[in-house]
Amino acid sequence: MSAGNQPAVAGQPGVIIEARGVVKSFGQTPALRGATLSTAQGEILAVMGPSGSGKSTLLHCLAGILTPDEGEVWFAGGRLDTRSEGERSALRRDRFGFVFQSGQLVPELTAEENVALPLLWSGTRRGPALAQARQWLGRLGLDGLERRRSGELSGGQAQRVALARGLVARPDIIFADEPTGSLDSVAGEHVMNLLTDAARQEGTTVILVTHEARVAAYASRQVIVRDGTVSTLTGVAP
Amino acid sequence: MRHRPERAAPEAAGRDYLLSVYYERTVWAVSVPLTLLGLLEREPSHGYDLKRDYDAYFGRGKPLSFGQLYATLARLDRDGKAIAGPAEPGGGPDRKRYVITDAGTADVERWLSEPAPPEPGLHSVLFTKVVLAVMLGRSAGRFLDIQRAAHLQRMHELTELKRSDNMADVLLADHGLYHLEADLRWIDHTAARLDLLTQAVRR
Secondary structure, eight states: OOOTTOOOOTTSTTEEEEEEEEEEEETTEEEEEEEEEEEETTOEEEEEOOTTSSHHHHHHHHTTSSOOSEEEEEETTEESTTSOHHHHHHHHHHTEEEEETTOOOOTTSBHHHHHHHHHHHTTOOHHHHHHHHHHHHHHTTOTTOTTOBGGGSOHHHHHHHHHHHHHTTOOSEEEEESTTTTSOHHHHHHHHHHHHHHHHHHTOEEEEEOSOHHHHTTSSEEEEEETTEEEEOOOSOO | OOOOOOOOOHHHHHHHHIIIIIIIIIITTSOHHHHHHHHHHHSOEEHHHHHHHHHHHTOTTSOOOHHHHHHHHHHHHHTTSEEEOOOOSSSSSOOOEEEEOHHHHHHHHHHHHSOOOOOOTTHHHHHHHHHHHHHTTOOHHHHHHHHHHHHHHHHHHHHHHTTSSOHHHHHHHHHHHHHHHHHHHHHHHHHTTHHHHHHHHOO
16 A cells, blocks of 8 residues: 555556546546546545546546546556456456445345345356345444345445445455445444445455545545646645 | 655554644633533542543643642632532542532533634634735645645544544544544635635735
């Protein structure tokens, strides 16, 4: 993990994912104008910035959900952005986990079925997948709620289910986009404690997009996206 | 890439913050006499017991000296807020038991019903630096970035400190975090309006 606000250095051992000069526009509207960012294995990185600054677009480019118009995205030493949609989908399924603001649970499925989804997609049989899902639900304090559907869960509980779903396949990287955005401060704090504790225990890298300083403070390093470029925060005057 | 100066481990640094800056700005502003009276309202106590409880709950990082304790108790006795009982047999320098009076209880009641003064706190320093930077044609944005980084670093340290099992530490850290967050909002708001500030300040 990089110390303090020192960034992971591109091309050096320990860097798991990086964006190099990424440019991305939607129609005539530029979202990223040469964003460069690298993250070390096991690091918890907060990407901050005002609404519309491009931070979610950057996360989507890093995760292979979007492909850049210009620039490169590297993951585990190889190009990510030049891979086919199918290859990127497989990477997202097998190596990445996602937690979004609203949880985005499948409403027809129970909590344990939602958590088991990444394992089922990866070919794990239903029985073992549900067993692992229940283990993660218990680890996140959701014992007894395994059979509930999302409509029967509080916002905080639903977000913890989403967190369990993001972690169950033991991904290399968790991409969390405003994971506490729909929660009150106590529930949000609970989710962030669980996310960072689990990530530390598993050695998982976390890339956390947030506009809230209290959430970003869980990260060991923070960067700010402004007008489509990334600024690394430094604490020392020139 | 500039490197940050070496600093204490996050937990130690965060604790230092709680025990010094935070203490100076919040706890120490609390009246020691009124706090001691509050402890006496709970139950009559010896000086040693008062110091123990004060240090445990309110004196974090800055314990009350025996000199200040007994000087304060003597003033409370003189002013009719508390009464010192007769010296009791036993070891130690002071075996008097202190009892709060009706006047002392009324003081505690009044104090606890009044709001604490809202503090402008750090903002005045930040404000002065930003305005001066703009006046002098220096980079106020750069200063705000540096300040933002320092605030986020402190918030990270306090967030780490909240992993402690000590609920008092957790609540103190929360208090610090919310104040720092308010500063950060001001920093972001000001950074977005530097052009307007520049028009207003520069001659």
